[in-house]
Amino acid sequence: MEERIIIAGFGGQGVMAMGQLLTYSGMVEEKNVSWLPSYGPEMRGGTANCNVTISSDPVGSPVVVEATTAIVLNKPSLDKFETSVVTGGNLLINTSLIDRKSNRDDLNVYYIPANEIAIELGNVRIANMVMLGAYIEITKAISVDSVYKAFEKVFGESKAHLLPINKQALEKGAEAVKSLVNA
Amino acid sequence: MTKVLMKGNEAVGAAAIAAGCRYFFGYPITPQNEIPEYMSRELGKVGGVFVQAESEVAAINMVYGAAGSGARVMTSSSSPGIALKQEGISYIAGAELPCVIVDMMRGGPGLGSIQPAQGDYFLATRGGGNGDYRMIVLAPADVQELVDLVIEGFDLADIYRTPVMILGDGMIGQMMEPVEFKTEANKELPEKDWATVGTGGKRKPNVINSLYLQAEDLENHNIKLQAKFAKIRENEKRVEKYNIENADIVLTAYGTTSRIAKTAISKLEKEGYKVGLIRPISLYPFPNEAYEEINEDAKGVLTIEMSSGQMIDDVRLSLNGKLPTYFYGRTGGMVPSPEEIVNKVKEILGGDK
Structure with a gap:
């Protein structure tokens, strides 16, 4: 088992934090994990992305070039990473901010209105967790319980009170793709 | 012990403090800023001292001073900053003082x-500063090894009274x-009876110095240093080897x-190729004997670096003409992809499996 994931969006959407949470959750399950951020000279409001690997074997290159899943939260990220996913891989598109369909017909593409779902829950900043919930439902790469365990470790005690709303976001994200996954 | 998820740079700081390092002097530069950030936050909590110096030159000379008093001390920087520290590193090597220097390399020149x-x-393995000196250079491949080598690096520095460089990258x-x-x-660990900690009126003062105006004295000092470097070469080589006895081609990279x-x-093995690996963990001393163990029917050794070809010189010296050498590298901050390496291997083997 090896999941190679690219998570991309613009600065402030929480793609780095989401990647760290996913990585930590993999570690909780005693899998081999790595998290590699982009740290290039990006403009404010520019793209941010990270590479996450979760594997039953030791992680080789931490750079994800042949992704099994790409999670894109804005349009420049779709343009940039759509071609990075291997045939048969997963592409999760945040339709709240992306108005086009995928050009790939060899992928499992999931369209998720993450911002709308997050706003309904009362906080647009948890759109990343909606996408993470969808990812876990699709791949079952980790269990959602591991995410709960990792949450406080990644975000600290001061954010522990936000766990309930983040749980809701994970559940809503899973719900959004459930019919597609089980189809 | 339970595992924690840590960024490489922060892990350097945590490892140093675990190793007893209580003094850090540095100057900021990307991509290693989390090291001084971590040390500035954490060293005070354990009674240590963090100073952001006015320059890299000042920082390395503060390291020189602290090392001279026998303290466990570290500095870190990235390539251009490490270049600025070379004078101080040469002085520290000349004065035979222990310290750990971390270089998280970035694109140059x-x-x-x-x-x-x-x-x-x-710069790291030849001695980027002036004079005939070497230092121990260790190259970790993952964050756990980074932690282990920082901790071990402090011990090696004390044992050999030498600067130790941890050579990582962004x-x-x-x-x-x-x-x-x-x-x-x-x-x-040997007692630091050479440190300048005050005589208490009971002994002659210790002197920390790298200046020997009498040529005979300096030559004797150099002979002593070279004997130490020979001992380091004898005892401190570290290498990971994989399948080099059966390989048709051996990759080497750090x-x-x-x-x-x-x-x-692993991609090539799935296609039926027999490929070995030599991963030097110590770059100085270079683990040259590993290259003598390669299957003599191998088609060659492919060195892969994020440079135009530097370690390949040591690979060639180690092989001493025994096998053909090839090179693949990317520069400027570009990272080679596994696919590029696969293609290069196939090009060398010409389709032979």
Whole structure:
């Protein structure tokens, strides 16, 4: 088992934090994990992305070039990473901010209105967790319980009170793709 | 011990403090800023001292001073900053003082880029400063090994009274992986009877110096240094070897590049190729004997670096003409992909499996 994931969006959407949470959750399950951020000279409001690997074997290159899943939260990220996913891989598109369909017909593409779902829950900043919930439902790469365990470790005690709303976001994200996954 | 997920740079700081380092002097530069950030936050809590110096030159000379008093001390920087520290490193090597220096390499030459690179191999292993000196250079490939080598680096520095360089790159500095801090007892360490800690009126003063105006004295000092470097070469080589007895081709790479090589090897093995790997962990002393163990029917050795070819000089010296050598590298902050390495291997083997 090896999941190679690219998570991309613009600065402030929480793609780095989401990647760290996913990585930590993999570690909780005693899998081999790595998290590699982009740290290039990006403009404010520019793209941010990270590479996450979760594997039953030791992680080789931490750079994800042949992704099994790409999670894109804005349009420049779709343009940039759509071609990075291997045939048969997963592409999760945040339709709240992306108005086009995928050009790939060899992928499992999931369209998720993450911002709308997050706003309904009362906080647009948890759109990343909606996408993470969808990812876990699709791949079952980790269990959602591991995410709960990792949450406080990644975000600290001061954010522990936000766990309930983040749980809701994970559940809503899973719900959004459930019919597609089980189809 | 339970594992924690840590960024490479923060893990350097945590490892140093675990090793008893209580003094850090540095100057900021990307992509290693989390090291001084961590030390500025954490050293005070354990009674240590953090100083952001006015320059890299000042920082390395503060390291010189602290090391002279026998303290466990560290500095860190990235390529252009390490270049500025060379004078001080030469003085520290000349005065035979222990310290740990971390270089998270970025693209060069000059100010270059902030992306990962391996263009400081010559600087690190040949002695970037003046004079006939070497220092121990260790190249971790993952965050756990980074932690282990920082901790061990402090011991080696004390044992040999030498600067030890941890040579990483922007990738290992920025990435997060699970680590655990093993609480093993330190090696038996020599007493620091040379340190300038005050005589108490009971002995002659210790003098820390690298200036010997009498040529005979300086030559004797150099002979002593060279004997120490010979002892380091005898005792401190570290290397990971994989399948070199049966391989048709052997890849060799250090640090993060070796992980990309490993991914390339698993791809090639799936296609039926027999590919080995030599990963030097100590770059000085270079593990030359490993290259003598390669299957003599192998078609050659492919060195892969994030540079235009620096470690390949040591690979050639180690092989001494026994096998053909090939090179694949990317520069400027570009990272080679496993696919590029796979293609290069196929090009060399010409389709032979």
